[in-house]
Amino acid sequence: MHRLWLVFAQTxxxxxxILFIVTTLRPDWLRNGGRVPADEGRPAPTxxxxxxxxxxxxxxxxxxxxxxxxxxTKAVEVPLIPLPPDPELNRLFRGLPGFTQRRQxxxxxxxxxxxxxxxxxxxxxVVEAADSIRVALADGRETDAKVVGAxxxxxxxxxxxxxxxxxxxxxxxxxxxRVGDVVLAIGNPFGVGQTTTLGIVSALGRNRxxxxxxxxxxxxxxxxNPGNSGGALVDARGRLVGINTAIYSExxxxxxxxxxxxAKTAERILGEIIERGKVTRGWLxxxxxxxxxxxxxxxGLDSQNGVIVAGVLRGGPAHAAGLRxxxxxxxxxxxxxxxxxGFLNAIAPRKPxxxxxxxxxxxxxxxxxxxxxGERPAAVRRR
Numbered sequence: 234m235h236r237l238w239l240v241f242a243q244t245x246x247x248x249x250x251i252l253f254i255v256t257t258l259r260p261d262w263l264r265n266g267g268r269v270p271a272d273e274g275r276p277a278p279t280x281x282x283x284x285x286x287x288x289x290x291x292x293x294x295x296x297x298x299x300x301x302x303x304x305x306t307k308a309v310e311v312p313l314i315p316l317p318p319d320p321e322l323n324r325l326f327r328g329l330p331g332f333t334q335r336r337q338x339x340x341x342x343x344x345x346x347x348x349x350x351x352x353x354x355x356x357x358x359v360v361e362a363a364d365s366i367r368v369a370l371a372d373g374r375e376t377d378a379k380v381v382g383a384x385x386x387x388x389x390x391x392x393x394x395x396x397x398x399x400x401x402x403x404x405x406x407x408x409x410x411r412v413g414d415v416v417l418a419i420g421n422p423f424g425v426g427q428t429t430t431l432g433i434v435s436a437l438g439r440n441r442x443x444x445x446x447x448x449x450x451x452x453x454x455x456x457x458n459p460g461n462s463g464g465a466l467v468d469a470r471g472r473l474v475g476i477n478t479a480i481y482s483e484x485x486x487x488x489x490x491x492x493x494x495x496a497k498t499a500e501r502i503l504g505e506i507i508e509r510g511k512v513t514r515g516w517l518x519x520x521x522x523x524x525x526x527x528x529x530x531x532x533g534l535d536s537q538n539g540v541i542v543a544g545v546l547r548g549g550p551a552h553a554a555g556l557r558x559x560x561x562x563x564x565x566x567x568x569x570x571x572x573x574x575g576f577l578n579a580i581a582p583r584k585p586x587x588x589x590x591x592x593x594x595x596x597x598x599x600x601x602x603x604x605x606x607g608e609r610p611a612a613v614r615r616r
């Protein structure tokens with residue numbers, strides 16, 4: 234009897250020891266009724282996270298065939314000896330025989346096929362004064378191009394080529410471009426061949442940059458380099474939103490500040506050049522000046538809205554209507570004029586021969602007057 238009790242006590246002690254060990258090390262066995270999990274002994278599966286990779290290949294495929302490389306040549310006078318830095322002496326020496334030699338100079342740029350019948354948009358400075366223009370297409374074809382017309386004041390030009398089966402780019406009809414939208418710049422930087430760069434719209438409506446007379450630029454950080462001028466700025470769907478035209482750079486390379494002419498402006502200029510061979514803008518024949526805080530106080534004005542007439546062209550529309558230097562134009566057809574850029578942009582779309590109603594401030598007295606709009610004389614771009 235004593236022996237049986239000893240065996241029982243030892244058995245209970247062993248069972249309690251096992252229970253203690255299991256409870257301490259593998260409590261999940263007790264929760265599963267003592268069953269070993271089916272995946273016991275197998276390595277834990279690695280979590281797979283699928284990350285979608287954004288691609289703009291479809292947008293590039295739609296737009297790239299319409300972007301062309303432009304090669305130009307023109308004759309330039311190269312000095313045979315160093316010329317004096319003084320501009321007047323420089324000009325005098327250049328006019329003397331034997332001091333300069335006429336040579337051919339080449340340059341490159343980009344363009345965009347905007348109509349299937351061969352019309353191409355590019356920058357005016359790409360083809361300015363060119364003796365010959367050669368266009369290379371994305372499909373390998375090359376041909377000569379002729380200038381249909383140009384608008385130096387927006388730095389746009391229209392070329393024409395005669396090749397068949399041309400793929401034209403689509404314009405952004407929605408005009409829904411916003412700051413932060415993804416854009417792609419397609420062109421021929423440094424002559425390396427067609428290249429696409431990616432960025433976003435950094436700002437809209439940039440002006441006062443001193444690049445053109447009429448400025449309303451799209452700013453982007455998509456890399457734009459020499460040779461990209463005249464190329465396409467497209468959205469994520471491959472639609473044309475701008476014509477790349479300039480960069481801000483201290484080194485000549487891209488610093489992430491590039492500027493493009495909006496597609497809406499380019500399309501309007503394109504239509505006028507094709508239809509009439511030139512761009513017609515309204516003009517009053519005055520030199521507008523912004524109202525600074527100092528001038529605002531001097532004239533006793535309540536705000537800086539409006540422009541001061543700093544000059545009146547004799548025989549021009551404003552002169553014929555009796556405007557004087559020192560007059561302040563506050564409104565045009567009851568629309569407030571904010572500054573000189575706003576004034577130029579407001580008068581430019583007016584048709585020559587139409588009338589505008591100006592609200593003026595002259596010697597502290599407000600008055601109204603009508604001016605017959607003239608046609609702005611053609612500008613010659615100098616670089």
